[in-house]
Amino acid sequence: xxxxxxxxxxxxxxxxxxxxxxxxxxxxxxxxxxxxxxxxxxxxxxxxxxxxxxxxxxxxxxxxxxxxxxxxxxxxxxxxxxxxxxxxxxxxxxxxxxxxxxxxxxxxxxxxxxxxxxxxxxxxxxxxxxxxxxxxxxxxxxxxxxxxxxxxxxxxxxxxxxxxxxxxxxxxxxxxxxxxxxxxxxxxxxxxxxxxxxxxxxxxxxxxxxxxxxxxxxxxxxxxxxxxxxxxxxxxxxxxxxxxxxxxxxxxxxxxxxxxxxxxxxxxxxxxxxxxxxxxxxxxxxxxxxxxxxxxxxxxxxxxxxxxxxxxxxxxxxxxxxxxxxxxxxxxxxxxxxxxxxxxxxxxxxxxxxxxxxxxxxxxxxxxxxxxxxxxxxxxxxxxxxxxxxxxxxxxxxxxxxxxxxxxxxxxxxxxxxxxxxxxxxxxxxxxxxxxxxxxxxxxxxxxxxxxxxxxxxxxxxxxxxxxxxxxxxxxxxxxxxxxxxxxxxxxxxxxxxxxxxxxxxxxxxxxxxxxxxxxxxxxxxxxxxxxxxxxxxxxxxxxxxxxxxxxxxxxxxxxxxxxxxxxxxxxxxxxxxxxxxxxxxxxxxxxxxxxxxxxxxxxxxxxxxxxxxxxxxxxxxxxxxxxxxxxxxxxxxxxxxxxxxxxxxxxxxxxxxxxxxxxxxxxxxxxxxxxxxxxxxxxxxxxxxxxxxxxxxxxxxxxxxxxxxxxxxx
Numbered sequence: 001x002x003x004x005x006x007x008x009x010x011x012x013x014x015x016x017x018x019x020x021x022x023x024x025x026x027x028x029x030x031x032x033x034x035x036x037x038x039x040x041x042x043x044x045x046x047x048x049x050x051x052x053x054x055x056x057x058x059x060x061x062x063x064x065x066x067x068x069x070x071x072x073x074x075x076x077x078x079x080x081x082x083x084x085x086x087x088x089x090x091x092x093x094x095x096x097x098x099x100x101x102x103x104x105x106x107x108x109x110x111x112x113x114x115x116x117x118x119x120x121x122x123x124x125x126x127x128x129x130x131x132x133x134x135x136x137x138x139x140x141x142x143x144x145x146x147x148x149x150x151x152x153x154x155x156x157x158x159x160x161x162x163x164x165x166x167x168x169x170x171x172x173x174x175x176x177x178x179x180x181x182x183x184x185x186x187x188x189x190x191x192x193x194x195x196x197x198x199x200x201x202x203x204x205x206x207x208x209x210x211x212x213x214x215x216x217x218x219x220x221x222x223x224x225x226x227x228x229x230x231x232x233x234x235x236x237x238x239x240x241x242x243x244x245x246x247x248x249x250x251x252x253x254x255x256x257x258x259x260x261x262x263x264x265x266x267x268x269x270x271x272x273x274x275x276x277x278x279x280x281x282x283x284x285x286x287x288x289x290x291x292x293x294x295x296x297x298x299x300x301x302x303x304x305x306x307x308x309x310x311x312x313x314x315x316x317x318x319x320x321x322x323x324x325x326x327x328x329x330x331x332x333x334x335x336x337x338x339x340x341x342x343x344x345x346x347x348x349x350x351x352x353x354x355x356x357x358x359x360x361x362x363x364x365x366x367x368x369x370x371x372x373x374x375x376x377x378x379x380x381x382x383x384x385x386x387x388x389x390x391x392x393x394x395x396x397x398x399x400x401x402x403x404x405x406x407x408x409x410x411x412x413x414x415x416x417x418x419x420x421x422x423x424x425x426x427x428x429x430x431x432x433x434x435x436x437x438x439x440x441x442x443x444x445x446x447x448x449x450x451x452x453x454x455x456x457x458x459x460x461x462x463x464x465x466x467x468x469x470x471x472x473x474x475x476x477x478x479x480x481x482x483x484x485x486x487x488x489x490x491x492x493x494x495x496x497x498x499x500x501x502x503x504x505x506x507x508x509x510x511x512x513x514x515x516x517x518x519x520x521x522x523x524x525x526x527x528x529x530x531x532x533x534x535x536x537x538x539x540x541x542x543x544x545x546x547x548x549x550x551x552x553x554x555x556x557x558x559x560x561x562x563x564x565x566x567x568x569x570x571x572x573x574x575x576x577x578x579x580x581x582x583x584x585x586x587x588x589x590x591x592x593x594x595x596x597x598x599x600x601x602x603x604x605x606x607x608x609x610x611x612x613x614x615x616x617x618x619x620x621x622x623x624x625x626x627x628x629x630x631x632x633x634x635x636x637x638x639x640x641x642x643x644x645x646x647x648x649x650x651x652x653x654x655x656x657x658x659x660x661x662x663x664x665x666x667x668x669x670x671x672x673x674x675x676x677x678x679x680x681x682x683x684x685x686x687x688x689x690x691x692x693x694x695x696x697x698x699x700x701x702x703x704x705x706x707x708x709x710x711x712x713x714x715x
Contacts, residue, residue: 004046005054008066011128012038013140013182017063018357020137024061025054038357040365062135088121089183092176095121099172107165111155114168118148122175138324144683146331147348148174151679154341170342173680174349181687203295204272207238210283221290229284237274240288242267248279271295311382327351330673339675346672350682355664355689359657362697367650370703375618375636376643380629385654386612387630387647389594390547393640394585394607395539396599397553397563400617400637402529404600406439408447409510410526412501417522423453425522429482429515431456432472435463440513441470443527444482469513481516488514488521498524509562528559534638535567541641543568545648547596552576552584552607581607598632598640613647615640645705653700657693664689 012018018036021043025034031047043065045054058065098113118126129145132138151171159166204220210228220238223229229238237250249261252274261277264270270284272293290296327347335344364381371378378384398404413422430448433441435458456474463472469483471491481491485502489495493516495502502512505526515523539549550571551564560574573584581597585607588595597604597611608614608628616628618635632639668685671677677685 003048004044005051006042006044007051007054007058009036009041009043009058010064010066011131012041012063013125013128017139020132020139021058021061021063024137025057028057037361037365040361060135062132062137085179085183085186088124089176089179092117092121092172092179096172096176099169103169109165111166111168114172117172118152118168118175121179122148125175125178138328140324142324143327143348143351144174144178146328147345147679147683150341150345150348154345170345170679174345174683177680177683177687178349181683181690184687184691204236204238208235223286223289225286225289227286227289229286231276231282231284233276233278235276237270237272237276237284239272239284239286239290240269240293241284241286242269244283244285246280246282248282249277251275251277311385323351323356330669334673334675339673342679343673343675345679346675346677346682347669349679350668350672350677350686351665355661355693356658358690358697359661359693360654362694363650363653363657363700366697366700367646367653367703370700371643371646374642374646374705375633375639376646377631377633378629378643379631383613383629384647385651386594387596387644388649388651390596390613390644390647391593392548392550392588393542393596393598393644394550394552394581394611395569395637396604397551397555397560398529399600399635400598401535401551401563401567402531404529406443406511406527406529408443408525409508409528410505411447412498412505412524412526414497414501414520414522414524422523423451425515425517426451427453427456428474428478428480428517429523431458431474432463432470432480432482434458435460435472436465436470438465440511440527441482444513444525447525478518479516481519482513485512485514488516491516492519493521495521497521506558509559511559529563531563531566532637534636538637538641539567539569542644545641545644547644552581552597554578578604578606582610585610598637599628600635615643642705646700646703649700649703653697657696660693660696661689664692 009021012021018038022034022036025031025036025043025045028047028049030049030053031045033046034043036043043058047054049057055065095113095117099110099117102110102113125141125148126145128139128141132142148171151174152168155167155171207218207220207223207227208230209216209218209223210230215230223239227239228244229241231237231248233248243264243266245266247263247265249263250270251261252271263279264282269287272288273295276282288294330351331344331347334347335341339346364384367384368378368381371384395401411422411426417425426444426448430445430453433444435441458480459473459475459477463470466483466487468487469481471479471481471483473479479491481488481493485495485498493514495514495516498514498521501524502514505512505524508526508528510526510528513525513527514521515525542549548571549569550573551560551569552573553560554576555574557572557574560572564570564572573580576584581604585595585597589610589612594612596613596615597607598615598617599608600617604616608616613630614628615630615632618631618633630643632643664685668677668682668689672682
């Protein structure tokens with residue numbers, strides 16, 4: 001598979017620029033896929049070309065690609081262009097004021113500040129237009145430069161025919177309004193990326209590291225695998241790692257959105273960017289450093305998602321790709337058949353695909369940043385759009401609706417067995433289960449510990465783990481067998497006294513385990529996977545949102561039905577293989593439904609990849625996380641409902657933006673063509689249209705899900 005590169009871009013002024021870069025790179029044989037985002041000023045390129053070749057290819061198209069060292073986050077986040085844009089706008093405004101003042105008091109000199117305005121703060125526009133012309137492309141800078149130049153030519157022609165001083169105020173006003181619009185747009189664009197920048201700012205800067213018994217102050221970039229990092233209250237964790245000493249609370253809000261500290265002790269994992277929130281000095285052994293850390297990976301994925309393109313943007317892309325040539329034709333037509341030279345200038349200036357180009361990617365940029373702060377990692381914008389149109393959500397059982405950690409739900413003794421004998425049998429079962437790492441074995445051992453039973457020593461030589469259970473002897477020679485009923489019966493124990501109890505436990509969907517001591521069946525255990533506390537409410541809220549929840553699991557029918565009944569799901573598909581789950585997704589899609597899949601196991605991988613919106617739980621297997629375009633970082637089903645609501649809010653904003661952008665061009669172009677809108681007003685209107693869609697997208701920064709509020713989650 002070809003590698004993917006995300007590079008920052010300079011020199012883009014509108015969506016037509018993005019279309020030009022995309023078209024130029026797509027024509028290369030060493031590029032298999034490319035997506036360019038005007039909103040994020042970045043390109044995501046899949047292909048065999050190396051980074052220097054990619055940068056050179058972008059340069060040949062008339063733009064500048066920013067090389068990143070080892071994919072550094074700073075390079076991918078791009079630079080803050082708001083200050084230079086603001087300074088150019090303020091200078092242009094001052095020169096325009098001087099031009100206006102001299103018009104009243106010294107008309108013969110009024111053209112001087114206008115020329116300075118065009119040649120100083122306006123110079124980057126003309127340089128960009130010239131660079132694009134040399135590369136054989138045209139974009140917004142082309143239209144603005146042509147419009148300003150045409151206005152200057154019109155003023156000079158009037159001066160030549162009537163004398164006096166050249167009238168350059170229209171050209172100066174055009175350039176000033178364009179520069180003001182760009183300054184405001186750049187500031188809004190910076191605000192749109194605030195979510196992901198906030199994550200980047202959580203990246204650790206310094207670290208205290210123990211080397212050769214000496215504590216050293218180092219840059220976080222200097223931390224190596226295996227280093228011992230010392231952390232005190234308020235310190236930011238410099239790398240992913242495992243605590244080797246001490247215990248403390250850690251604020252993991254950057255991953256989960258929860259401000260409440262999580263207690264971590266020796267042997268527990270801690271992620272980079274978490275903050276020591278109290279509890280004393282701890283020592284962490286680094287296991288993933290720098291660009292390998294969870295935080296760095298999260299940022300790269302969010303940036304990649306912001307550069308990706310949802311299907312709803314396709315129409316805007318097609319229009320933007322042909323918009324500039326179309327406008328040039330309309331301007332010539334306006335000159336000859338419309339409102340004359342000024343109308344042609346107005347058409348050049350008023351018609352810009354910026355609003356169309358910003359309508360979708362700006363909303364995606366804000367939404368993905370907001371999602372990350374809420375514990376929802378979006379890796380593909382198409383999945384976020386699909387969430388907004390979701391009809392059906394398939395849910396895995398184990399690890400999704402349930403915790404994925406089997407526990408003993410009920411212990412039923414054989415007739416005539418007193419409590420002391422029950423405790424003896426359970427302790428003996430825990431002793432022989434020590435030979436197995438099976439989840440059911442851990443459940444039995446955990447139940448003995450929970451009851452505070454004294455450990456019993458098994459004879460390690462006699463322990464055997466077999467299909468269906470474990471058998472062995474205690475140190476006094478007593479035979480013990482623990483496992484499924486058939487396994488225990490096959491070891492010589494009569495399980496008939498427990499038959500009614502086993503039927504009762506099976507009816508509740510629990511896994512059956514029998515304990516026999518000295519070939520006598522003493523206990524029947526019902527082992528179940530506890531339902532997550534938020535599952536029932538999450539399913540109810542999904543229903544209220546008009547989404548049909550469906551349980552799709554590889555577990556047996558009784559267990560699946562039991563969990564479905566508890567959480568309120570009517571449709572159940574049990575005994576599903578990975579292929580069957582994927583085929584189920586395909587069947588629903590063939591009915592015209594938008595299908596989501598939420599799972600956590602490797603057996604969910606095919607279905608997660610096939611679904612329109614695949615979501616993996618935070619503790620999911622590597623296969624599940626690799627297959628899912630959306631990850632619920634803290635593994636809470638409630639986050640799925642938050643993701644759905646955010647998807648709907650994002651789709652709503654995108655549709656509003658596209659409507660505004662198309663409506664603007666539908667109204668502005670005819671007015672400019674007919675000469676009703678003069679060039680300065682056209683420049684102001686063009687800037688206002690771009691600012692309007694960006695400001696509308698920024699509303700997503702304040703997104704607070706009603707579903708989120710229902711769980712009392714931090715948002």
